[in-house]
């Protein structure tokens with residue numbers, strides 16, 4: 001099944017999917033089945049022929065036959081009275097760059113794109129992917145686009161500054177060039193993108209339209225698709241075998257997906273994702289990339305690939321881990337969808353802290369009762385109150401303790417005095433000494449009955465246990481080698497020791513938030529060697545930890561073992577443009593010694609501009625959010641479970657929940673807690689921005705984005721006295737909003753009471769919709785027009 005055929009079916013919906021699924025089954029059973037009315041259309045080249053066949057009376061399929069008819073491939077699907085005429089005029093060619101089989105409908109492009117009337121104002125677009133969006137006049141150029149909107153037929157065609165050779169060299173499908181040369185307006189361009197263009201072509205055009213550098217387009221797009229060998233554009237047999245021509249290599253999986261859930265369709269990997277998921281690495285490997293670029297998808301496919309290569313057995317030699325408990329549950333569910341219970345049976349899926357706790361319990365070490373993050377923070381407040389050292393704050397001490405003292409393995413003042421604090425705000429030696437005294441007081445509190453501990457201390461203890469175990473394992477492996485394995489059974493029984501590393505492969509998602517202790521523990525759980533640790537993360541989304549340099553923890557991912565994904569599959573360009581502005585200018589690491597950027601990061605999806613709403617007070621804001629949620633549900637059919645409301649803290653979650661649930665609206669709500677939420681529960685998710693990490697929703701409402709709340713006003717105290725710290729807190733706050741905003745698939749609504757956050761556009765207070773108007777029922781429709789900054793505003 002070709003990629004574009006999948007898209008044809010996806011667009012046509014479940015009934016056509018079922019019809020095609022049955023057709024494929026019948027074709028496979030007997031390719032000469034006369035009932036399929038297969039007729040020769042034309043020869044495609046040296047060793048390929050095109051056929052038309054009937055899946056039913058209305059639905060016609062374009063087939064490519066190669067290898068003397070031994071292989072049949074569905075290239076395109078059309079239904080309706082003109083189906084076979086439409087299929088006949090399709091151009092089918094082999095892309096000279098990627099070697100993929102590509103299908104383009106020239107006449108559809110000419111009729112619907114090139115022939116669009118050239119008007120000064122673009123017509124209202126069908127902004128939404130599901131076609132059921134709030135009414136909206138979308139009249140700005142795509143967010144992130146530096147190019148002005150075209151307004152007149154006198155404008156030069158969009159791509160006139162690129163020669164045909166340049167476009168072809170970048171991978172644009174050759175037959176599209178004549179039509180492409182006629183595109184002069186944003187409306188034509190947007191329309192072109194909604195056609196089922198080959199992915200490489202669509203991606204290149206979008207990047208060029210956004211004025212990306214040719215060098216970057218070649219590096220981040222074309223090279224990722226480039227075939228490994230020279231492409232013979234007439235060799236259909238070879239082209240049909242290439243992974244890029246296929247929607248999924250496992251034909252049964254595709255057929256299983258047909259007609260059932262379209263979720264499965266979403267997991268067809270981009271060639272770069274596929275290379276990462278199935279590649280062989282000499283040691284560890286790392287994938288980075290902005291939000292929504294498919295890092296988690298790659299991690300899940302990586303797990304499946306690693307499990308597929310295991311010999312049969314009942315053990316769980318693969319670990320899939322992440323930072324939050326709710327994300328670990330989510331990963332487990334997604335892994336089940338990918339490979340069923342058979343896959344899950346070979347994989348341990350748990351959060352790093354749950355894993356650490358199990359290790360400590362298994363070793364029968366009693367560290368005391370673990371306290372959660374809030375309780376750990378309260379304990380710092382107690383220590384500060386008792387010592388009167390109010391010049392230090394609990395948040396700072398907590399991070400210093402977790403990431404520098406525990407993470408750095410500092411068991412004494414001497415060790416702390418000398419430890420590297422790279423990436424942390426600067427402090428003097430005298431301050432270090434003060435902090436150490438406060439740490440001693442903090443530890444004394446934990447030790448005093450009833451004994452308590454923190455997750456940082458548990459991770460540290462688990463790391464030490466695992467390091468000891470790995471040392472013993474290596475010793476025994478050496479011993480076994482010396483004796484040629486003869487005495488091993490004796491020694492195993494005699495010592496009672498474990499002789500195998502805990503895992504063969506470890507896959508980590510959201511790697512940016514793990515602490516040094518976590519990495520020490522993971523490093524010691526798997527023997528150094530091919531494909532040992534695979535990690536996915538993005539420093540732009542770091543909201544918990546401090547920077548950890550992987551190579552300092554014995555994890556080498558430099559050079560070819562590091563790859564970056566740049567194509568966002570989740571978020572529309574409009575939302576992404578606004579979210580990117582939140583972190584513009586700040587510097588981010590690559591989880592190692594280098595720097596990371598979002599160069600080349602882009603989305604091919606288009607939709608609504610984010611909406612801004614301001615309220616005079618908190619209650620009005622909450623009531624307006626409730627009305628907006630209700631409207632999306634009642635008028636646009638969005639299920640409650642596809643919407644999420646972010647709040648600044650746990651107590652606001654309850655307040656919001658009460659207002660939403662209150663009659664007459666009576667909106668079902670559920671708090672997004674540590675354990676996540678059952679996927680089938682039809683209720684609006686409410687949670688802090690931290691809880692949104694790694695998830696995605698159709699519509700996201702970011703509330704309380706007012707000055708003083710985002711970033712929190714407490715960081716103001718550092719602005720003059722402690723600029724280094726101020727900068728770090730600011731960056732963390734920006735990353736947090738960035739993470740929350742990029743959870744939105746189709747729509748992002750931002751609300752606040754009082755003055756708008758400094759992270760929003762300067763004119764946000766003047767241009768935002770007014771919540772009071774909405775409540776008075778006199779306001780504008782909740783759909784948006786666009787403000788100067790790409791945000792929708794009144």
Ligand SMILES: Nc1ncnc2c1ncn2[C@@H]1O[C@H](COP(=O)(O)OP(=O)(O)OP(=O)(O)O)[C@@H](O)[C@H]1O
Pocket residue numbers: 265266267268269270273289290291292293294295296297298538541568569570693694695696742
């Ligand atoms: N090749 C692909 N084709 C279509 N959809 C994809 C592809 N890869 C990923 N997606 C979809 O994009 C969305 C984001 O993917 P995923 O959650 O893996 O991204 P991520 O990089 O881990 O994001 P984040 O860093 O924000 O957590 C998901 O809905 C996923 O199914």
